[in-house]
Amino acid sequence: MQEKGISLAVIQRLPRYYRYLGELLENDVVRISSKELSERMKVTASQIRQDLNNFGGFGQQGYGYNVEYLYTEIGKILGLDKQYNVIIIGAGNLGQALANYTDFERRGFTITGIFDVNPRLEGISIRGIEIRMLDELENFIKNNTVHIAALTIPKLKAPNVAKELVRMGIKAIWNFAPIDLNLPNDVMVENVHLAESLMRLSYNLKALEESNENNKK
Amino acid sequence: MQEKGISLAVIQRLPRYYRYLGELLENDVVRISSKELSERMKVTASQIRQDLNNFGGFGQQGYGYNVEYLYTEIGKILGLDKQYNVIIIGAGNLGQALANYTDFERRGFTITGIFDVNPRLEGISIRGIEIRMLDELENFIKNNTVHIAALTIPKLKAPNVAKELVRMGIKAIWNFAPIDLNLPNDVMVENVHLAESLMRLSYNLKALEESNENNKK
DNA sequence: TAGATTGTTAATCGATTAACAATC
DNA sequence: TAGATTGTTAATCGATTAACAATC
Numbered sequence: 001m002q003e004k005g006i007s008l009a010v011i012q013r014l015p016r017y018y019r020y021l022g023e024l025l026e027n028d029v030v031r032i033s034s035k036e037l038s039e040r041m042k043v044t045a046s047q048i049r050q051d052l053n054n055f056g057g058f059g060q061q062g063y064g065y066n067v068e069y070l071y072t073e074i075g076k077i078l079g080l081d082k083q084y085n086v087i088i089i090g091a092g093n094l095g096q097a098l099a100n101y102t103d104f105e106r107r108g109f110t111i112t113g114i115f116d117v118n119p120r121l122e123g124i125s126i127r128g129i130e131i132r133m134l135d136e137l138e139n140f141i142k143n144n145t146v147h148i149a150a151l152t153i154p155k156l157k158a159p160n161v162a163k164e165l166v167r168m169g170i171k172a173i174w175n176f177a178p179i180d181l182n183l184p185n186d187v188m189v190e191n192v193h194l195a196e197s198l199m200r201l202s203y204n205l206k207a208l209e210e211s212n213e214n215n216k217k
Numbered sequence: 218m219q220e221k222g223i224s225l226a227v228i229q230r231l232p233r234y235y236r237y238l239g240e241l242l243e244n245d246v247v248r249i250s251s252k253e254l255s256e257r258m259k260v261t262a263s264q265i266r267q268d269l270n271n272f273g274g275f276g277q278q279g280y281g282y283n284v285e286y287l288y289t290e291i292g293k294i295l296g297l298d299k300q301y302n303v304i305i306i307g308a309g310n311l312g313q314a315l316a317n318y319t320d321f322e323r324r325g326f327t328i329t330g331i332f333d334v335n336p337r338l339e340g341i342s343i344r345g346i347e348i349r350m351l352d353e354l355e356n357f358i359k360n361n362t363v364h365i366a367a368l369t370i371p372k373l374k375a376p377n378v379a380k381e382l383v384r385m386g387i388k389a390i391w392n393f394a395p396i397d398l399n400l401p402n403d404v405m406v407e408n409v410h411l412a413e414s415l416m417r418l419s420y421n422l423k424a425l426e427e428s429n430e431n432n433k434k
Numbered sequence: 435t436a437g438a439t440t441g442t443t444a445a446t447c448g449a450t451t452a453a454c455a456a457t458c
Numbered sequence: 459t460a461g462a463t464t465g466t467t468a469a470t471c472g473a474t475t476a477a478c479a480a481t482c
Contacts, residue, residue, distance in 0.1 A: 009449070050450080061458045266442085281440080
């Protein structure tokens with residue numbers, strides 16, 4: 001209920017806090033100050049305290065933050081205390097890679113279905129989940145709770161499939177297709193645009209090479 | 218040489234402009250105004266003009282922007298007019314998915330090597346590139362120009378392998394391991410943290426459900 | 435020339451950082 | 459109590475948006 005007007009920048013940072021706290025927890029660190037965390041994460045202590053205080057006071061003056069408590073609380077903020085059923089649309093290389101990525105299960109995301117249009121893949125199982133044909137999707141969603149759909153299909157097919165998913169009641173789409181899905185406001189879309197990520201790397205590499213050249217002169 | 222003090226936010230947006238211009242080009246659109254592009258992309262026209270003017274004036278008063286010209290110029294800014302050789306470290310599902318993703322080649326990124334530590338994978342070929350053992354890496358880099366290394370290995374191995382890559386002269390790392398690599402400033406790292414992306418989706422889904430509940434009341 | 439739209443300056447807005455009183 | 463560090467307000471900084479003169 002507190003989540004009113006939390007800025008996008010803050011939300012973007014939360015999973016990174018969660019990751020660092022998880023690592024501290026693994027290393028049996030019991031408490032940490034915003035100053036020490038800021039040094040590890042290379043952000044300002046001020047920013048950490050501001051970010052956290054959007055959601056409440058998790059620390060204690062003179063002490064800092066209890067690592068386990070803060071880890072759990074951020075987990076709750078991120079919704080990681082819940083279980084999510086995830087289906088994968090598109091059983092190509094990327095879809096199969098996601099299906100095989102066991103780390104997600106640890107965080108409460110269970111792959112419950114994989115769909116494709118290629119009849120050659122029908123019945124093949126990935127980690128015990130058999131690939132179904134796309135025309136079974138509607139029935140599947142009717143008979144099984146599905147929270148999230150991962151879209152690993154070609155860009156030209158993505159808009160229509162996304163529209164269909166929304167019609168079937170899906171409210172969260174993890175989109176790997178290199179296109180922006182224009183969907184109603186009450187449908188959450190998280191994009192993973194690998195090609196754009198690679199372009200940023202090439203931009204930075206180019207900028208680095210150019211600055212090296214300039215230094216030579 | 219113009220690239221002084223371009224903000225991160227601008228660089229993040231460039232690949233998206235590039236993508237939209239590419240689509241316009243495919244649809245034979247010859248010219249576009251910042252206003253029309255802004256409507257399609259759902260950003261302000263002002264932002265588009267500001268962003269582009271960081272790199273020079275690509276438009277013409279009273280006319281707008283020539284789509285093909287702007288597409289080419291942004292491509293140059295992103296370094297997409299060059300060829301890059303990419304190696305993949307880690308031939309698991311994700312590494313193989315990247316190796317199979319032919320779209321990258323179109324943009325000038327050629328996969329020239331795939332490496333793993335698993336002897337079972339030795340000699341297996343993916344799109345004509347055979348998987349090599351990691352101990353051959355140093356020799357390979359000595360004998361072949363490598364611009365970019367994609368890291369698709371477990372998080373615990375990533376820091377050391379990254380350090381080794383840097384020692385061997387690699388200046389750009391596309392990191393898929395869920396950990397921050399602390400490398401010298403003259404090494405470019407672009408992270409793809411899939412788990413963090415999924416957490417943001419779950420945050421948004423949770424926020425959506427909560428706001429629905431509140432509306433009911 | 436008149437209309438359109440850029441390039442660019444100025445105004446606004448929001449996010450980050452600094453400072454410090456509160457308090458454990 | 460004294461020291462440490464949070465929570466929070468205030469100051470600064472940077473990014474976004476608005477406005478408009480320049481110009482095609």
